Amino acid sequence: MKRIYTKEEYCIGCRLCEIYCIFEHSGHQTLVKAFRDEENLPEPAVMVEEEGPISFALQCRHCEDAPCVAACIAGAMTRDPETGVVHHDAEKCVGCWSCVMMCPFGGIHIDLEEGKVVSKCDLCGEEGIPACVLHCPNEALVYE
Amino acid sequence: MHRLPDFKIPAACGTAGILDRTGRRFNSEDVVRAMSVMRERGNGLGAGFVVYGIYPEHAEEYALHIMAMDQAGLDRLREYLPTALEVVHDEEIPTRPTPTIHDEPVLWRFFVRVPEKRLVGVEPRDERDYLVSTIMFINQEVEGAYVASSGKNMGVFKGVGYPEPIAEFYRLEEYLGHLWVSHTRFPTNTGGWWGGAHPFDVLEWSIVHNGELSSYGVNKRYVESNGYPCTLFTDSEVISYMFDLLCRRHKLSIEMACLAMACPEWEDIDREPDLTRKHLLTLMRQTYAGALLNGPFAVIAGYDGGMVGFCDRLKLRPLAAAIKGDRSYLASEEAAIWAVDGEPEESWPIDAGKPVVFTLEEEKVASLAHSC
Amino acid sequence: MPLSLIPAEFNVQRDADLCIECGVCTRQCAHGCQNIDPEDGSVSSDEKLCVGCQRCVTLCPTGALQVVQRAEQGRYHAVWNTGARRAIARQAESGGMLLTGMGADKPFPLYWDRLFLNASQVTNPSIDPLREPMELRTFLGAKPDKIEFDQQGKPLTKLSPQLELEIPVIFSAMSYGSISLSAAMSLARAAAESGTYFNTGEGGLHRSLAQYGSNAIVQVASGRFGVTPAYLENSAAVEIKIGQGAKPGIGGHLPGEKVSADVSATRMIPQGADAISPAPHHDIYSIEDLKQLIYALKEATGYSKPISVKIAAVHNVVPIASGAVRAGADIVAMDGVRGGSGATPTMIRDNVGIPIELALGAVDAQLRKDGIRHRASLVVAGGFRNSADVMKAIALGADAVYIGTAALIGLGCHMCQKCYTGKCTWGIATQDPYLTKRLNPEIGVRRLKNLLRAWGLEMKEMLGGMGMNSIDSLRGNREMLRGIDMTEQELEILGVLPAGR
Ligand code: SF4
Numbered sequence A: 001m002k003r004i005y006t007k008e009e010y011c012i013g014c015r016l017c018e019i020y021c022i023f024e025h026s027g028h029q030t031l032v033k034a035f036r037d038e039e040n041l042p043e044p045a046v047m048v049e050e051e052g053p054i055s056f057a058l059q060c061r062h063c064e065d066a067p068c069v070a071a072c073i074a075g076a077m078t079r080d081p082e083t084g085v086v087h088h089d090a091e092k093c094v095g096c097w098s099c100v101m102m103c104p105f106g107g108i109h110i111d112l113e114e115g116k117v118v119s120k121c122d123l124c125g126e127e128g129i130p131a132c133v134l135h136c137p138n139e140a141l142v143y144e
Numbered sequence B: 001m002h003r004l005p006d007f008k009i010p011a012a013c014g015t016a017g018i019l020d021r022t023g024r025r026f027n028s029e030d031v032v033r034a035m036s037v038m039r040e041r042g043n044g045l046g047a048g049f050v051v052y053g054i055y056p057e058h059a060e061e062y063a064l065h066i067m068a069m070d071q072a073g074l075d076r077l078r079e080y081l082p083t084a085l086e087v088v089h090d091e092e093i094p095t096r097p098t099p100t101i102h103d104e105p106v107l108w109r110f111f112v113r114v115p116e117k118r119l120v121g122v123e124p125r126d127e128r129d130y131l132v133s134t135i136m137f138i139n140q141e142v143e144g145a146y147v148a149s150s151g152k153n154m155g156v157f158k159g160v161g162y163p164e165p166i167a168e169f170y171r172l173e174e175y176l177g178h179l180w181v182s183h184t185r186f187p188t189n190t191g192g193w194w195g196g197a198h199p200f201d202v203l204e205w206s207i208v209h210n211g212e213l214s215s216y217g218v219n220k221r222y223v224e225s226n227g228y229p230c231t232l233f234t235d236s237e238v239i240s241y242m243f244d245l246l247c248r249r250h251k252l253s254i255e256m257a258c259l260a261m262a263c264p265e266w267e268d269i270d271r272e273p274d275l276t277r278k279h280l281l282t283l284m285r286q287t288y289a290g291a292l293l294n295g296p297f298a299v300i301a302g303y304d305g306g307m308v309g310f311c312d313r314l315k316l317r318p319l320a321a322a323i324k325g326d327r328s329y330l331a332s333e334e335a336a337i338w339a340v341d342g343e344p345e346e347s348w349p350i351d352a353g354k355p356v357v358f359t360l361e362e363e364k365v366a367s368l369a370h371s372c
Numbered sequence C: 001m002p003l004s005l006i007p008a009e010f011n012v013q014r015d016a017d018l019c020i021e022c023g024v025c026t027r028q029c030a031h032g033c034q035n036i037d038p039e040d041g042s043v044s045s046d047e048k049l050c051v052g053c054q055r056c057v058t059l060c061p062t063g064a065l066q067v068v069q070r071a072e073q074g075r076y077h078a079v080w081n082t083g084a085r086r087a088i089a090r091q092a093e094s095g096g097m098l099l100t101g102m103g104a105d106k107p108f109p110l111y112w113d114r115l116f117l118n119a120s121q122v123t124n125p126s127i128d129p130l131r132e133p134m135e136l137r138t139f140l141g142a143k144p145d146k147i148e149f150d151q152q153g154k155p156l157t158k159l160s161p162q163l164e165l166e167i168p169v170i171f172s173a174m175s176y177g178s179i180s181l182s183a184a185m186s187l188a189r190a191a192a193e194s195g196t197y198f199n200t201g202e203g204g205l206h207r208s209l210a211q212y213g214s215n216a217i218v219q220v221a222s223g224r225f226g227v228t229p230a231y232l233e234n235s236a237a238v239e240i241k242i243g244q245g246a247k248p249g250i251g252g253h254l255p256g257e258k259v260s261a262d263v264s265a266t267r268m269i270p271q272g273a274d275a276i277s278p279a280p281h282h283d284i285y286s287i288e289d290l291k292q293l294i295y296a297l298k299e300a301t302g303y304s305k306p307i308s309v310k311i312a313a314v315h316n317v318v319p320i321a322s323g324a325v326r327a328g329a330d331i332v333a334m335d336g337v338r339g340g341s342g343a344t345p346t347m348i349r350d351n352v353g354i355p356i357e358l359a360l361g362a363v364d365a366q367l368r369k370d371g372i373r374h375r376a377s378l379v380v381a382g383g384f385r386n387s388a389d390v391m392k393a394i395a396l397g398a399d400a401v402y403i404g405t406a407a408l409i410g411l412g413c414h415m416c417q418k419c420y421t422g423k424c425t426w427g428i429a430t431q432d433p434y435l436t437k438r439l440n441p442e443i444g445v446r447r448l449k450n451l452l453r454a455w456g457l458e459m460k461e462m463l464g465g466m467g468m469n470s471i472d473s474l475r476g477n478r479e480m481l482r483g484i485d486m487t488e489q490e491l492e493i494l495g496v497l498p499a500g501r
């Protein structure tokens, strides 16, 4: 399956990937509207790590042998055997954070207030190109 | 006579050349008949002829055909000439009044030699270089005089009109030569200038040309930086200097000279399997980029040893070649060749960029040289 | 610190209706102008610091930003305009020379815009580049007068070494040091993949660029930085840099901040030390000395590479260029008053030298007159913006054109002219690792190749339109040019007729 790879040497730390991830999952038609709707502003599933000149964007790797799926006690984390995409079902999630502890990449993000897993990369562009990859200005994210 | 233009005038044209390879001489009738077929190709604003082998009695002297604006122009030339050259004989070029021909210049011919003393201290000691610079000097500095041709045993007859009346005007039926080349012109402007008609000539090289060189500026600069100032703003002038430069001064064979002027495209050179030839072509293009003729052209070049026809690399202008008996033909249209002597034994359209050279048979050339 | 009196140059306009306070602009601005408030995440700008590089504007995801040059400030004065006053204020505060980057920004006459190209109509057909091969291939180097053959018809003449270009456009000298490695890499690879050349400038050849040596014109400048036998060996041609259009008559100065470990290794100077190129070559005080260096380099490279001499176009460019040809240069490169630089004193950049068009017109004509034009190729530089400029230069007599600024704009440069600060927000003229990352050479190579390809297509179209299928037929073909808005003297120097004649 195709995955998103990050090229740390070209990541410029602009965080546009985060911004477009939020927009993509906001359900709004325009970027500005998405961000004006602060109540429902989703958390980005991609996070940019930065130290000095070094930065890179990180999101769920959709591991083949996904430890989060194995660890999930509620059956909320599943891996589609056909596409290989690891999905999270918020309805089923009980907020135990077992997946968070198991993910070796820090690809799962939580909402402290609600106590549930709130964002996880869903390879939004399964049909095309994920939003973060599409909008990375420096081709530091590639989907291949 | 009209003044010389100071800009370039495009023209379309008809051309024909007839060579008797054995050196047998014949008069103008045949070439005039060939030209009559191509009346469409001219508009009466310029036509001309060059004949080789017409002055056997003066074969050792250079024949300068002069067009002078007026008597004063000729007088100025008369004053200048003896300071540069030894005039062996001179006379008016005979003409007859012809209905459609007017505004003619003063026409005169001088048979000249280059005095030995002129070459003292000149390197290389080549009288033809000296003659070329003398002709350039006349064309540029002697006001009102222009050298129409300057080879040995040959001459250019040209003017404003269709070919037939021009031939009649110059009484060409009275001349005998082994090579006749003619040209009719369709200049795109109205003012006809006698000197602007073809052929163009420098020493033995005479050029008639159908086409328009888009590379004119490059070629002009190339010959100019080699000592041939261009005064006439025509492609043919440049091509005639180019032949003189490449064949005489650079000692290239005629085929090589034509190759320099119409070298294959890089695409073909890149594909050339014969590495020696590939090397040669690369060298030619690099060295002779300034000589490369671009744009549509079909040229007939006459010289002491025969005539050569060649066309541009895309063959944008027509030129046909044919052979019948002792004669070789070149013409813009094959019909012109048929008009002279019926169906040729062999005829073919000239290939893009590939010269066709018709030469006098060796012994004839030798005997011609000795006969005088 | 007393109040700075330097007027701000730009207005940073942020549309509050569009700004989502994402902070992208604050992360992109390397000049400290865009700031995010750590308390409430609001964004604001300190306009005095803005250099107008447009980085924030380009990256802002909502199009909320506009950075525009301020109108004249205070009472209008035609002489003492804001620019003039700003320069004085800068100097009154710093006590230093005014520095700048890129080429002169004064509205000098652009002769390219006063020249028109020709096209065929009726009397000779134009040639369709889609149907016929159109040749842009160009060779740079000395050409023989003629070819001599032996008895068997084999050519005896040997050609001097030549550079073979598939398009007569070369990337001009930009040293690693003045530009980032990503930028240098982009130029080198794009040149190699497009069949042309790049020029190392005087900064040596970085080891990662060694593989592009056969497309490198390596410079030997007065500072001799990075010049080793291997450097000369691993090149396509060697260029002696005498002068540069952006700073004729003065040397170069790469500030120590730009001399990173890598730059120091490539230039072979201590890290952090200023790299000073003296104004003259101290072994060239005359034309004979130049000849010696030309032949020393020919000897050093076994006569296997063309030697170029690059000069700035100054008043007596004609005898200088002709002298360089007679001294044995295979290529003479001339850089006009609009030529660019990574760092140059503003007063020099904007006031010294002459436009390249006039220099080219005069030099080409003189070399032809002297019958030595074929002994060297002419490469011209200094403000070539597009394929038409290139075509006009070739029609005036150039063999090829050097492009610097156009290539950098292709890479993303927005002409803020702050190259000398080392803070290029586009990752081009900087060694700051945080900024150099912004130029991904994969993208850079693609963009430069596209640029050359696009120019090539246009050049072929124009050539075909003029009824030619080879660039050889345009070189020096001034009949293909007509001028407007020029004095008779300018027309005469350019050797072209006025439009209508
Ligand atoms: S958008 Fe690209 S360059 Fe910007 S932070 Fe994300 S990965 Fe890095």
Ligand code: SF4
Pocket: C014, C018, C019, C020, C021, C022, C023, C024, C025, C026, C043, C059, C060, C061, C062, C063, C064, C065
């Ligand atoms: S980048 Fe644009 S939207 Fe983001 S904070 Fe800056 S101005 Fe606002």
Ligand code: SF4
Pocket: C012, C028, C029, C030, C031, C032, C033, C034, C049, C050, C051, C052, C053, C054, C055, C056, C057, C067, C425
């Ligand atoms: S300096 Fe450049 S990035 Fe900074 S505010 Fe000005 S235009 Fe934007």
